[in-house]
Amino acid sequence: MRDLHNPGRSEVFATQGMCATSHPLAAKVAIDILGQGGNAMDAAIAGAVLLGICEPQMTGLGGDCFVLFNRAGESRIRALNGSGRAPAAAHSQVLRDEGLSSVPLNGPDAVTIPGAVDAFCHLAQTEGRLGLGAILKPAIHYAEAGVPVAPRVAFDWKSGAATLQGAARDHYLIDGQAPSIGQVFRAPGQAEVLRQIAAHGRDAFYSGEIADDMITALSKRGGVHSAEDFHHTRCTETQPIHGAYKGVDLVEHPPNGQGATAILLLNILKHFDMASMDPFGAERIHIEAEATKLAYDARNRFIADPDHMARVERFLDPDIAARLAALIDPQKAMPAAAPLTEAVHKDTVYITVVDRDQMAVSLIYSIFHSFGSGIASEKYGILLQNRGAGFTLQPGHPNELGGGKRPMHTIIPGMLAQNGRVTMPFGVMGGAYQPTGHARFVSNLTDFGLGLQESIDAPRAFFDGSVLKLERGYSEAIAKQLSDIGHNIEVPETPLGGAQAIRIRNDGVLEGASDPRKDGCALGY
Template identity: 70%
Template sequence: MRDFHLPGRSATFASNGMCATSHPLAAKTAVDILERGGNAMDAAIAGAILLGICEPQMTGIGGDCFALFTKPGSDEIHALNGSGRAPAGADSAALRARGHDTVPLNSPDAVTVPGAIDAFCRLSADHGKLGLDTLLAPAIHYAEAGVPVAPRVAFDWPVAAKALQGHAIGYFTKDGAALKTGDLFRAPGQAEVLRRIAAKGRDGFYTGEVAEDMIAALNAQGGGHTADDFAATECDYTTPVAGDYKGVDLVEHPPNGHGATAILMLNILKHFDISLMDPAGSQRAHIEAEAAKLAYDARNRIIADPDHTTRLEHMLAPETAAKLAALIDPQNAMPAAAPLADAVHRETVYITVVDRDRMAVSLIYSIFHGFGSGIASEKFGVLFQNRGAGFCLTPGHPNEMAGGKRPMHTIIPGMLCENGRATMPFGVMGGAYQPNGHARLVSNLRDFGMDAQTALDAPRSYAEAGKLKVERGYSEAVRAELAGMGHDVIVPEGPIGGGQAIVIRPDGVLEGASDPRKDGCALGY
């Protein structure tokens, strides 16, 4: 139990249904859908699409999504890959010939075809109870009426808005200036797109006038996207991957998502007595940082489009983790592993919903960098992700850019299972931090016995690009000790990630946890 003398946030408890996500309006919308007879999938879709209006710098209909979910009365976890592909004409050799070592972030070369809308339509048809017209109505309303900008959104907006170009400046700024806390953000063009999706399903987005508007915007910037690329977009059901850590199974989305990185991190951490360390001390932060460097290096070598990933079994093998753990010096930092396809970003939203039948949905939805590629369509203002920046340009690499491929993806929904029972859908946003965030959350729960809210509140550190980011929640003494071990310690300007979780307790009560690093909350009924 937290100390009620100090600032903090209590967990939320309910018995019928619950949503935890990063914006209160989306959480309320999800619970409203549950109370109207919708199930967890309906609520998650409605809330997620609204998040694109509440947090436009983070996500939107021009992005991708991934989902893990259970069906009513079952603990079997299913996965859906809603990530789009590079256009057929994408060519890494052409980019290398133009002098590029990486995919240019704010160019049409980085724009993969948005996959989220196809995924939402499929999930609604296959697993929802209410129609798309009902699920999209809240987002349509708020897109037209406007949403007041929340504090964390306003914090992100000025930096993210630097990516905006062309038509996007008019849609996502106020006369060229970033919106501030309390300003109303409206997106009437997107409201019209959502109406067409409600009426026509995926065809309202991937064909016809909306698709033509998107293709024209990309082609005007030099992109090679075609109507066939958009029409061919299709999500896939797939099989999750999992790994055990001290009696709990961490279930992750398989490649092209990098959830296997979190499993590898935990497999490495098993070789150390983490539970005997101070949870906010330097030794734990050091070991975790070293495990992350090694796990992310493996990720950069292995994770790619599922049709091109051939060494996933090796990555998840206990012997691999044992060999990597042996490389860690408990007192000295190793050099950072070179990132092959890991541009720094933090733009993602996450939503989890559990309903009265204990159907659980863990869904993550993103446009990659702040305001994605910065490119928006002219008529409807659809902002495009820049997920193609997740490709590398190294010849022969499994994640090398090519037409029709899916890039390595940083967004990962998670779920925990105990003794075959799905016990906690969760996610930790924060771009590349996400596998580290999953491992940290699981360790907080299992090594230190924290409840879910305390586990999310706890301070974070993260080794990235040769720096060890250490939040202000750590003491100066800890930062000095880490520097003494050889880490290049910095205090990041913004927080590291942000998480949401719902614990499905053995007594049937739902316990929701929501990270104070975001604007959101957990709501139940």
């Protein structure tokens, strides 16, 4: 139990249903959908779509999603890949011929076809109960009536506003400025898009006037996106991957997401007596940082579109993890591994819902960088993701930019299971941080016995490219200890990610926790 003398949050407990996400309105909508007879999938989609209105710098209809879920009464966890592909005409050589070494973040070459809408429509039909009309109704209402801008959203909006270009400035700025805290943001164009999707399904988004609006915005900037690219976009059902740590089964979405990196990272940490360390001390931070360097180097070399990469089993191989663990010096930082092959970002939303039948949904949804590419369609104001910046231009690399390929993705939903039973859908936002965040969250729970909310609240550290980022929750003494053994310390301007989780207890009670680094909450009934 937390120290009630110190400011903080308690876990939220309920029996009939629970949602944890990064904005209160989305959590409330998810609970309302459950109350209307919807299941966890209906609620998760309704909340996720609304997050695109509440947090448009993080996500929206022009983005991608990944989902893990189980059906009511089943222990089997299913996975859905809702990430889009590069246009068929995309080619890395064209960019190399222009003298580029990476995909520009704010141009049409970074825009992959949005995959989330197709995934949401597919899941609503195959797993939901209420249908698209009921699921999308709350987001349509808030897109028209408006949403008061929350404090963390306002902070991020101001930071990312410079990315907005052309029509995007008209749709996402108010009188040319980022909205202030409490100012009401409206998106009437997106309300109309959602009405069309509710009435006509995914085809309303991927063909006709709405698709033409997106294609025109890209073509004006030299994009090679075609009507066929949009028409042929489809989500993919796939199989989750698993890793065991201290009696807990960590379930991740397979590539092109980076979830396998979290499993490899925990497999490396198994070779150290983490539980004997101070959970908030320098020794733990150092070992995690060194393991992160090694796991992320493997990620950068191998993770890509599953049709273009070698088998993911190498990330799950305990012998490989043992060999990597042997490279770690407990008393000295090693030189940085290869630079990240994707541009680091921190802009994603995550929502998790569990219903009374213990159907659990873990859903993550993003447009990549703040406001994505900064390009929005003129009529409807659909912000287009810059997920294509996750490709590399290195010739022959499995993650090399190419027509019809899915890029390596940073967003990863997570689930924990134990003794064959789903026990916790969870997610940690924060771009490249996410595998480290998953591993640290699992370690907080298992190695140190921290409570659910305490595991989320605990200060974070992340080896990122060439620096070891420490949140301000760590003391200067800890920073000096790490600096003395070779780490280049940096205190980031914004906190590292955000997390949400719901524990399904053995007695059926639901226990929710939500990250105070964001504006959201856990709600149940």
